[in-house]
Amino acid sequence: xxxxxxxxxxxxxxxxxxxxxxxxxxxxxxxxxxxxxxxxxxxxxxxxxxxxxxxxxxxxxxxxxxxxxxxxxxxxxxxxxxxxxxxxxxxxxxxxxxxxxxxxxxxxxxxxxxxxxxxxxxxxxxxxxxxxxxxxxxxxxxxxxxxxxxxxxxxxxxxx
Numbered sequence: 001x002x003x004x005x006x007x008x009x010x011x012x013x014x015x016x017x018x019x020x021x022x023x024x025x026x027x028x029x030x031x032x033x034x035x036x037x038x039x040x041x042x043x044x045x046x047x048x049x050x051x052x053x054x055x056x057x058x059x060x061x062x063x064x065x066x067x068x069x070x071x072x073x074x075x076x077x078x079x080x081x082x083x084x085x086x087x088x089x090x091x092x093x094x095x096x097x098x099x100x101x102x103x104x105x106x107x108x109x110x111x112x113x114x115x116x117x118x119x120x121x122x123x124x125x126x127x128x129x130x131x132x133x134x135x136x137x138x139x140x141x142x143x144x145x146x147x148x149x150x151x152x153x154x155x156x157x158x159x160x
Contacts, residue, residue: 032075038068067100087144094140098133
């Protein structure tokens, strides 16, 4: 019986302390590890290519490395947050996804045109990925706006 009040107090303290849920931690660690692994892989491939590479190839490698580092930074940022994010993490992830979709579509389309295979398929598939990314950006912004509106209703405070 003596442990019961202590356990309840401990539960209350744990609920008051802002921590990431297991699901968000897994998502953050996945983004961090995938971003780092991707950056290492692309950088290694880039620097191990024999002979001089054309400028556009260097640009493509640099772009893909930057996108991987953006995902790694996002994962690290998410792991360090100890405050309610009000879906800001989803907005950031959606914008990174949109940037990656646009960049990949552009690179693949340029490669297809240069090889003479035509841009139709590259633009169709890339357009599909970009469209999905745009939907995710819109949904993330709407979710964040709804959460902030609800917070203002409950607390009377402004944006965090």
